[in-house]
Amino acid sequence: MTHPLLRAHGIDVRFGGVHALRDVTISVRPGEICGLIGPNGAGKTTLFDVLSGIRRPDAGGIEYAETDITRRSPVWRARHGIRRTFQRQQLFRQLTVADNLVVAQEWRGGPRRGARGHRERAAAVLHACGLDALAGSYAGALPVGQARMVELARALADPPRVLLLDEPASGTTAEERRRLAAVVRHAADEENCAVLLVEHNVAFVMELCSRVVVLDLGRVLAEGTAAEVRADAAVREAYLGSDPGRVLDT
Secondary structure (H helix, E strand, O other), X not given: OOOXXXXXXXXXXXXXXXXXXXXXXXXXXXXXXXXXXXXXXXXXXXXXXXXXXXXXXXXXXXXXXXXXXXXXXXXXXXXXXXXXXXXXXXXXXXXXXXXXXXXXXXXXXXXHHHHHHHHHHHHHHHHHOOOHHHOOOEHHHOOHHHHHHHHHHHHHHOOOOEEEEEOOOOOOOHHHHHHHHHHHHHHHHHHOOEEEEEOOOHHHHHHHOOEEEEEEOOEEEEEEOHHHHHHOHHHHHHHHOOOOOOOOOO
């Protein structure tokens, strides 16, 4: 079996007296799409902050390509292929859609070294994401669903090795979710990218992800295939309480 490309082990995070993450271990392999779900306040975004370098854990560590990166900065991680989208959109609102993708590649060289190549790559990614018609539109004028797809496209503009997607389907239509899922599958299958996906739309996660990890109150509650997690009594209790008439995947 392929070694994990990104692995967090024994992660603890405290905010004062609040224990946000407790001994969390999670990994994702090249070509895998892994879902991370859990009720509000479970610690999902905090874990993403740790994985992307925004927050340093109080205990535990992060390995990337079997190298310890626990103390590496967010910039180092991004430049070495760990890319993230955010629960709250972080587009450059005053730039066009195409320029948002060009900016994502600027660290590889300025106008003299790579502007033409950057724009060619941006155009190719926009086409793959079905965004050709929006290339010249200002990012700040886009509705939520289109903005989500542009944020994903920007994460793909400089080819990633790991994608950390924080609620990418939030605010999208059914058609936009289908397109988003197709783009994520292509990144995993064709580009061998490791994908870790946080999402409240459980049906979307269950359909897209080969493996699902459930967080609850800062701990890993369950892990397995979509079918295994859906059938887990502890998971159903965490999400649904004692109501047997509700179903997890709607």
